[in-house]
Amino acid sequence: MLRHLIQPLDFTTEEFEQLFRLADQILENPSAYSDVCKGKLMASLFFEPSTRTRLSFESAMYRLGGQVVGFADAKVSSTAKGESLSDTLRTVENYCDIAAMRHPKEGAALLASKYMTTMPIINAGDGGHQHPTQTLTDLTTIRHYKGHFDHLTIGVCGDLKFGRTIHSLVRAMNRYDGVKFVFISPDELKMPQVFLDELDPQDYTETSNLKEAIKDLDILYMSRVQRERFVSEEEYLRLKDFFILDKEKMALARKDMLVLHPLPRVNEIHPEVDADPRAVYFQQARFGMYIRMALIMFLLGLGGQND
Amino acid sequence: MLRHLIQPLDFTTEEFEQLFRLADQILENPSAYSDVCKGKLMASLFFEPSTRTRLSFESAMYRLGGQVVGFADAKVSSTAKGESLSDTLRTVENYCDIAAMRHPKEGAALLASKYMTTMPIINAGDGGHQHPTQTLTDLTTIRHYKGHFDHLTIGVCGDLKFGRTIHSLVRAMNRYDGVKFVFISPDELKMPQVFLDELDPQDYTETSNLKEAIKDLDILYMSRVQRERFVSEEEYLRLKDFFILDKEKMALARKDMLVLHPLPRVNEIHPEVDADPRAVYFQQARFGMYIRMALIMFLLGLGGQND
Amino acid sequence: MLRHLIQPLDFTTEEFEQLFRLADQILENPSAYSDVCKGKLMASLFFEPSTRTRLSFESAMYRLGGQVVGFADAKVSSTAKGESLSDTLRTVENYCDIAAMRHPKEGAALLASKYMTTMPIINAGDGGHQHPTQTLTDLTTIRHYKGHFDHLTIGVCGDLKFGRTIHSLVRAMNRYDGVKFVFISPDELKMPQVFLDELDPQDYTETSNLKEAIKDLDILYMSRVQRERFVSEEEYLRLKDFFILDKEKMALARKDMLVLHPLPRVNEIHPEVDADPRAVYFQQARFGMYIRMALIMFLLGLGGQND
Numbered sequence: 001m002l003r004h005l006i007q008p009l010d011f012t013t014e015e016f017e018q019l020f021r022l023a024d025q026i027l028e029n030p031s032a033y034s035d036v037c038k039g040k041l042m043a044s045l046f047f048e049p050s051t052r053t054r055l056s057f058e059s060a061m062y063r064l065g066g067q068v069v070g071f072a073d074a075k076v077s078s079t080a081k082g083e084s085l086s087d088t089l090r091t092v093e094n095y096c097d098i099a100a101m102r103h104p105k106e107g108a109a110l111l112a113s114k115y116m117t118t119m120p121i122i123n124a125g126d127g128g129h130q131h132p133t134q135t136l137t138d139l140t141t142i143r144h145y146k147g148h149f150d151h152l153t154i155g156v157c158g159d160l161k162f163g164r165t166i167h168s169l170v171r172a173m174n175r176y177d178g179v180k181f182v183f184i185s186p187d188e189l190k191m192p193q194v195f196l197d198e199l200d201p202q203d204y205t206e207t208s209n210l211k212e213a214i215k216d217l218d219i220l221y222m223s224r225v226q227r228e229r230f231v232s233e234e235e236y237l238r239l240k241d242f243f244i245l246d247k248e249k250m251a252l253a254r255k256d257m258l259v260l261h262p263l264p265r266v267n268e269i270h271p272e273v274d275a276d277p278r279a280v281y282f283q284q285a286r287f288g289m290y291i292r293m294a295l296i297m298f299l300l301g302l303g304g305q306n307d
Numbered sequence: 308m309l310r311h312l313i314q315p316l317d318f319t320t321e322e323f324e325q326l327f328r329l330a331d332q333i334l335e336n337p338s339a340y341s342d343v344c345k346g347k348l349m350a351s352l353f354f355e356p357s358t359r360t361r362l363s364f365e366s367a368m369y370r371l372g373g374q375v376v377g378f379a380d381a382k383v384s385s386t387a388k389g390e391s392l393s394d395t396l397r398t399v400e401n402y403c404d405i406a407a408m409r410h411p412k413e414g415a416a417l418l419a420s421k422y423m424t425t426m427p428i429i430n431a432g433d434g435g436h437q438h439p440t441q442t443l444t445d446l447t448t449i450r451h452y453k454g455h456f457d458h459l460t461i462g463v464c465g466d467l468k469f470g471r472t473i474h475s476l477v478r479a480m481n482r483y484d485g486v487k488f489v490f491i492s493p494d495e496l497k498m499p500q501v502f503l504d505e506l507d508p509q510d511y512t513e514t515s516n517l518k519e520a521i522k523d524l525d526i527l528y529m530s531r532v533q534r535e536r537f538v539s540e541e542e543y544l545r546l547k548d549f550f551i552l553d554k555e556k557m558a559l560a561r562k563d564m565l566v567l568h569p570l571p572r573v574n575e576i577h578p579e580v581d582a583d584p585r586a587v588y589f590q591q592a593r594f595g596m597y598i599r600m601a602l603i604m605f606l607l608g609l610g611g612q613n614d
Numbered sequence: 615m616l617r618h619l620i621q622p623l624d625f626t627t628e629e630f631e632q633l634f635r636l637a638d639q640i641l642e643n644p645s646a647y648s649d650v651c652k653g654k655l656m657a658s659l660f661f662e663p664s665t666r667t668r669l670s671f672e673s674a675m676y677r678l679g680g681q682v683v684g685f686a687d688a689k690v691s692s693t694a695k696g697e698s699l700s701d702t703l704r705t706v707e708n709y710c711d712i713a714a715m716r717h718p719k720e721g722a723a724l725l726a727s728k729y730m731t732t733m734p735i736i737n738a739g740d741g742g743h744q745h746p747t748q749t750l751t752d753l754t755t756i757r758h759y760k761g762h763f764d765h766l767t768i769g770v771c772g773d774l775k776f777g778r779t780i781h782s783l784v785r786a787m788n789r790y791d792g793v794k795f796v797f798i799s800p801d802e803l804k805m806p807q808v809f810l811d812e813l814d815p816q817d818y819t820e821t822s823n824l825k826e827a828i829k830d831l832d833i834l835y836m837s838r839v840q841r842e843r844f845v846s847e848e849e850y851l852r853l854k855d856f857f858i859l860d861k862e863k864m865a866l867a868r869k870d871m872l873v874l875h876p877l878p879r880v881n882e883i884h885p886e887v888d889a890d891p892r893a894v895y896f897q898q899a900r901f902g903m904y905i906r907m908a909l910i911m912f913l914l915g916l917g918g919q920n921d
Binding site for chain 3: 031034051052055056058059062063072263264265266282283285286288289
C-alpha cells in the first residue's frame with residue numbers, strides 16, 4: 001500500500017522506532033547505504049523557499065545514491081500558468097519515485113497525496129500547519145543523546161502560540177511514558193488551550209521564567225520568535241529578546257541537559273552558548289539528514305519496515 | 308557530424324521511427340539503460356521558466372545515469388551582464404556533452420547551434436515558435452496506443468491560431484499516409500491559412516462544433532487557450548470556455564478515441580474526464596520522458612542510429 | 615589539517631604546481647578520475663548569481679563522480695530569515711564534504727572558514743575582493759600553452775583600477791622569475807599604486823596605447839569594463855570602447871601571443887578575433903573546469919598533495 005508522511009503522527013511509535021533504528025544503522029555505516037537508492041529519483045518541490053529543509057532532503061537522497069529534480073521557488077513552477085496542484089503532482093509522478101514537497105497552503109501535501117498512485121509524498125512543511133520531518137529530526141536527536149524518550153522533562157521556550165514545530169514535538173513526545181512538559185513563554189505567546197487539552201494536567205506546567213525553569217530540565221527546546229507573527233514592530237521588539245539563552249542561564253542547568261533548536265536562530269541563543277557541549281542544535285541538522293535517509297528508504301520499501 | 312534538434316521536422320520519419328523504437332526498448336527494460344550516460348553531463352539552460360519541460364529533460368538524463376547542470380530562470384544567467392547568447396553557449400560547451408535550451412526569443416536555439424563544435428543542442432522551446440520534443444512526445448503517445456500513424460483521424464481543438472504545439476503536430480502527422488485532420492475552434496482562433504496550404508484540401512475539415520466533431524475521431528488533441536493571446540480580458544473569458552471537454556461529450560466519442568493534451572490544462576478538460584481510460588494526458592508526460600531519453604542517446608551517438 | 619582556498623596566494627607556488635600537474639593528468643585521462651569523488655557532496659552556495667563560475671564548479675564535481683546541492687541566488691537562501699552566515703555554513707557542514715561559496719560581501723568566505731571543523735571552503739568570489747579560482751584558471755591556461763611562467767611579458771588591458779581578477783593575476787605572476795607587466799588602460803582606470811608598490815619598478819610599464827603595447831607581449835589579458843564602476847553613464851560610454859581588441863591590432867601582435875579574458879566579455883574583444891588561434895578565452899573556461907577538479911581533489915585529500 002502506498003504510504004505518505006503528511007502529519008507527524010501518521011506513523012505509529014513502532015514505525016518511528018523502525019526509522020530511528022534504521023537511521024542509527026546508516027549513521028554507523030554510511031557507505032553500506034551509499035547505493036541503495038541508485039536509479040531512484042526524488043522530486044524536490046519547494047513551492048516556497050526553505051533552503052535548510054531542501055538541502056537536508058536533497059543531501060539525504062544523494063547520500064543514498066539517488067538523484068533529485070525539482071525547484072526551489074514557486075515562481076519557477078508551472079502553477080504560475082494556472083495549473084492545479086494535483087495536475088502538477090500527477091505529471092511529476094510520471095518522472096519521479098518519491099517527492100518532498102513544501103507549500104505555503106495548509107493541507108496542500110494531504111490534497112496532493114490523494115491523487116498519487118505510485119509516488120509517496122513527504123510533507124516538507126505546509127503553511128503554518130505541519131512539518132513532520134522536523135519532528136522526526138527533534139526526536140532522533142533526543143533519542144541519540146538520551147537513549148530513550150520515557151520520563152524525560154522537556155522545556156519548550158519561545159513562541160508557543162504559533163510555533164508549529166513545538167506543537168508537533170509536544171504531541172509526539174506525549175506518546176511516550178511519563179514525559180513532563182514545561183512551557184516557557186511570555187503571556188502573549190502561550191501554548192494554545194487546544195494543545196494543553198490533549199495533555200494530562202499533571203504532565204505540564206507553564207511559566208514565563210526561563211531562569212527558574214531551566215534547573216529541572218533534561219531538554220531545553222528553544223525556538224525562534226518570527227517577526228511576521230506580530231501585529232506591530234514594537235510588540236515584536238519587546239518580546240523577541242525576552243527569553244534569550246546565554247552562558248549565565250546555562251550555568252544553572254543540569255550537566256546533561258540538551259539544548260535543541262530547529263534553526264534558523266536569530267538571537268534567542270547567544271553565540272557564546274555554541275561552544276557548550278550541551279548545545280546540540282548544529283548536530284541536530286546532521287540527525288535531520290540521517291532520519292530523512294531512513295524515511296526515504298522506508299517509503300520506497302527499501303528497508304526499515306520489518307527488519 | 309554534429310546533429311541538433313531545433314525544429315520538429317529536422318529528423319526524417321525514419322529517424323523518428325528509430326527514436327520511437329529506442330523509447331519502446333527503454334520503456335520495456337529501463338534498468339538496461341540506467342547507466343548508458345554515466346559520465347555524461349547535460350546543460351539544462353532555461354532562459355525562461357518551464358518546470359514541466361525542464362523536469363522531463365532532467366529526469367530523462369538522470370534515468371540514463373547522466374548528470375545535469377544549469378539554470379531554471381533567465382535572471383540567474385550571465386546574459387544579465389550583457390553577454391551574447393553565443394558566448395554563453397560556447398562557454399557551456401567546455402563543460403557539458405549535450406544541452407537542452409529554452410529561450411524566449413524565436414530562433415535562439417538555431418543561432419546557438421551554429422556556434423557549436425562538439426555539443427548537440429535540443430530546442431526545448433523558443434518563443435512562440437518551435438517545441439520539437441513536445442511533438443515527439445505527442446507522436447510517441449499516439450504510436451504507443453494506436454501502433455501506427457497512418458489513416459488516423461485526429462481532431463485538434465482550442466487555440467489553433469497561436470498554438471505552436473498544434474502547428475508542429477499537424478505538420479508531423481501530415482508526413483504519414485491517409486491522416487485526416489478536424490480543426491475545432493472558434494472563428495477567432497482558426498488554423499492559419501499558411502498551415503492549411505500545406506495540406507491536401509481533402510485531408511481536413513474545419514468546425515466550431517466539438518460535440519458534433521468528436522464522434523468520428525481516433526484522437527482528440529485538446530489545447531490550452533492562453534490568456535496572453537487575447538486583446539482583452541472579455542475576449543478571453545468569452546472564448547476560453549467555449550470548447551470544454553466533459554463527460555457528456557466523451558459519451559459521444561468512440562470507445563478507443565484517445566484524448567491528448569500538452570499540459571498544463573486550465574479548465575478546457577473537466578476533471579471528471581481524468582478517470583476515463585481514454586484520457587491519456589498524464590501518461591503522455593511519461594512518454595515525454597522516455598522519448599527524451601531516446602533523443603539524448605541518439606544525439607550523443609549512444610544508440611538508436613542504426614540498430 | 616583543514617585547508618581552504620580563500621585568497622589566491624593562500625597556496626604556495628609548489629602547491630600551485632601540484633594542482634597544475636594534477637589538472638594535466640585529469641585532462642589527459644578524464645575517465646581515470648570519473649569516480650574519485652563518488653559519495654562526496656559539494657555545497658554550491660551562491661549568495662549572488664554567477665552562472666559561469668557556478669556551472670564550472672558543479673561540472674567539475676560531477677566530472678569527478680560527486681554530487682552537488684545548493685542554491686544559485688541569495689533570495690532562495692535562509693539568510694533571508696535573519697540567520698547569520700556562520701550558522702548557515704555550520705548547518706551545511708552537517709550535510710556536505712566541501713563547499714564553493716560566492717558572496718557579495720568582502721571577507722565572507724574567510725569569516726565562514728573560521729567556523730568550519732570538517733568542510734573545506736573554496737572562495738568562489740567575495741564582493742570586489744578575491745576570486746582565487748579565476749586566478750588558478752588564468753595560470754593553468756598560460757601554463758598549458760606556454761609550458762612555464764618565468765620570463766613572460768604579460769599585458770593586462772581594461773579596468774585595472776577595479777578589476778580584481780587582474781590584481782590577483784599580477785600578484786600570482788609576480789611570484790615567478792623575470793615576469794614583465796605592461797599595464798594598458800585609460801588614465802581613469804590605472805593600476806592602483808598599492809599593487810604597483812609590490813612590483814620591482816623595472817618589471818612594469820604603464821601605457822594607454824594598446825596598439826603600440828601589443829607588439830611585445832607574450833600574453834594579452836583583456837578585461838571587461840563594468841558599467842557599475844562608473845559615476846556616470848557618459849563616463850562609461852566614453853571609456854568602455856577605448857581599448858577594443860580587433861583583427862587590425864591582432865595583426866601587430868606576435869604569432870604566439872595568447873589572448874585571455876575572464877569572460878563574460880561585452881564588446882572589448884570584437885567577435886572577428888574569436889577565430890584567431892591565439893584567442894584562447896573559450897578554451898580558458900575548459901581549463902577552469904579542470905583546475906577546479908584538481909582543487910576539489912586536493913582539498914578533499916584525494917590526491918595532488920605529494921604524488
